[in-house]
Amino acid sequence: MTCTEVLDVASILADMAKPSINASKLNTVLDKVLIYVVILLLGYGAADLTALSLRSELVPSEKPPAKPPAPSFRQASVDYSVIERRNVFLASGKNPAPLSADTTKPQDLDGPATKSDLPIRLVGTIVHANPKLSVATLGPRGRGETKPYFIGDRFKNDAELLKVERRRVIIRNLRNQRTEFIEIPKDAKITFGLKSAPEPVTEQAPKKNGIVTQTSEYEFSLPREEVLKQTQNLSGLLSQARVVRNIGSDGSVRGFKFSSIKPGSLFEQLGLKVGDVILGVNGEDINSPAQGMSAYNALKDDSNIKLNILRNGREEEVNYTVR
DSSP: OOHHHHHHHHHHHHHHTOHHHHHHHHHHHHHHHHHHHHHHHHHHHHHHHHHHHHHHHHSOSSOOOOOOOOOOHHHHHHHTHHHHHHTTTOTTSSOOOOTTOOOOOOOOTTSOOEEOOSSEEEEEEEOOSSGGGOEEEEEESSSOOOEEEETTOEETTTEEEEEEETTEEEEEETTTTEEEEEEOOTTOOOOTTOOOOOOOOOOOOOEEETTEEEEETTEEEEOHHHHHHHHHOHHHHHTTEEEEEEEOTTSSEEEEEEEEEOTTSHHHHTTOOTTOEEEEETTEEOOSHHHHHHHHHHTTSOSEEEEEEEETTEEEEEEEEEO
16 A cells, blocks of 8 residues: 555544534535425425316316227128128038029920010921920021921020920020010911912013112112212212111121111112111122122122112012113
């Protein structure tokens, strides 16, 4: 230990030996602490008095709004009962039935059948004691090949033969699954596929209709200069009538149908009527506007024009002579 350290310890022991000096220091410290305690008590008392005086202002005069009721788990189970019934999450392990499934049963044979609009023509029927041996002769409406059909046979993809009656058949329309009937008109004769003797053709006096002369029901003639005059103004010619696409039973375009014809127009003079369907010209089918324009350009120089049309379900040929 050095001499300096010895002197410091000695001085400390000397100070401890002086009781009067330590007591005075302690009193000074206590006085300072008491001052802080008094200030703290005074602040707490002032805050308490302020709170008591403002208590009436802080207390709300109205009741707080009621809380919304908690959702009912029982109600939620009722709402989700539809999901449980439909087995949406395959809880039962089985696929649910499709919502759009057609659960309607086909009509019974003895139920009421409605008249069919299908393009099918009934030529004749043979009713047998055994219904399975009954036969009906069917063909396309208009001109076309006819064939015998038995119960259960299908006419293309349009109808299924269900029942054969006298001058009438019951079919299932495969397009809408409805029970319908097709009958032979009362004034029609049953020929069983035999060709009847041709009716005598009566001569018809020529009939002048504007620039067109009609020599028979499907025979017309007109001067070439008028043809050239009409074909030069294509827009004016097209404004005299309106045609729309004719959709066949298979969904494809089969010619163009006249939906309207202006009275006194060239189309009316040529013997065309509303509802007629132009199928082809000079043996060429017309199923698109491009084919129509090609036929239009080719007809400017032709002297004989054959127009194939569908009228009232029958295919006809109209002949025009350009002189």
